[in-house]
Amino acid sequence: xxxxxxSVLDISGSSMSAQSGRLNTIASNxxxxxxxxxxxxxxxxxxKPVFAAVMRETGHMIYPPEDEAVGVQIVGIVESDAPSIGVxxxxxxxxxxxxxxxxxxxxxxxxxxxxxxxxRAYQDSVMVATTGQELLLRTLDLxx
Amino acid sequence: xxxxxxxSLGLFSKALEVHEKRAALIANNFANSETPGYKARDIDFxxxxxxxxxxxxxxxxxDRTNAKHMSVVVEIGEDNLLYRNVxxxxxxxxxxxxDLEKAAFAENTTRYMSSLKFASNRFQELQNAIKxxx
Numbered sequence: 001x002x003x004x005x006x007s008v009l010d011i012s013g014s015s016m017s018a019q020s021g022r023l024n025t026i027a028s029n030x031x032x033x034x035x036x037x038x039x040x041x042x043x044x045x046x047x048k049p050v051f052a053a054v055m056r057e058t059g060h061m062i063y064p065p066e067d068e069a070v071g072v073q074i075v076g077i078v079e080s081d082a083p084s085i086g087v088x089x090x091x092x093x094x095x096x097x098x099x100x101x102x103x104x105x106x107x108x109x110x111x112x113x114x115x116x117x118x119x120r121a122y123q124d125s126v127m128v129a130t131t132g133q134e135l136l137l138r139t140l141d142l143x144x
Numbered sequence: 145x146x147x148x149x150x151x152s153l154g155l156f157s158k159a160l161e162v163h164e165k166r167a168a169l170i171a172n173n174f175a176n177s178e179t180p181g182y183k184a185r186d187i188d189f190x191x192x193x194x195x196x197x198x199x200x201x202x203x204x205x206x207d208r209t210n211a212k213h214m215s216v217v218v219e220i221g222e223d224n225l226l227y228r229n230v231x232x233x234x235x236x237x238x239x240x241x242x243d244l245e246k247a248a249f250a251e252n253t254t255r256y257m258s259s260l261k262f263a264s265n266r267f268q269e270l271q272n273a274i275k276x277x278x
Contacts, residue, residue, distance in 0.1 A: 004167065005164050007171075011175050015174060015176075051178055052179060053172075053175075069175075069176060072179055121242075128171045132167060135167070135257075142264050
């Protein structure tokens with residue numbers, strides 16, 4: 001019977017893991033926002049995680065609806081295809097033969113907004129996990 | 145008189161089951177609040193408890209002498225596992241509204257707690273009966 005409350009912990013755990021993975025990519029993007037390179041191809045590209053719902057294996061559990069999700073996972077990380085902006089800096093050690101240096105395509109404002117969204121989602125999952133745990137503990141105390 | 149814990153708990157253990165299921169569903173909605181294309185899901189608690197849809201007569205643990213009595217057979221299937229209607233779905237097709245989910249989760253938690261309280265009162269009664277209220 002308590003299997004569902006345990007799965008609350010599993011589900012919010014998967015969410016915390018996914019959101020912290022997302023925070024990792026955001027940290028990487030912000031850290032590399034000012035990285036420079038000598039060509040547009042090798043310049044740092046903003047990394048974005050792709051979230052997908054984890055589907056329950058069919059016929060495996062008590063309640064078998066097939067399209068029911070049991071958490072979330074990061075299925076991949078894609079690089080942003082926004083253009084890298086070249087700047088004319090002939091003195092720069094990384095400048096190419098035309099004196100151009102290419103920066104990253106990270107949009108710091110976008111990353112900040114993403115960070116707030118990720119931390120909110122993380123907080124929500126922590127709240128759900130805490131409540132689920134409390135319900136479990138209270139249920140254990142039923143016979144006291 | 146044979147003591148049947150399941151029977152003495154009556155509807156509460158079933159209600160707890162439904163609330164657990166609902167807590168898992170809402171946790172899922174939170175987990176997928178940023179997943180493109182994910183549709184928020186929920187169950188209609190009343191419909192589940194009424195759940196006549198797939199009730200088998202012999203499964204009844206207690207007699208229903210009135211049409212308004214609720215069935216104690218709880219089955220959560222596709223019929224009462226619904227999709228949430230939202231006012232403003234996001235562009236990527238996601239329909240999770242975290243504020244709505246928070247409210248639903250808080251409500252569900254309160255209901256779980258009250259069912260739990262009723263169940264623990266039943267156990268208390270049993271214990272009193274066993275001890276002869278000493």
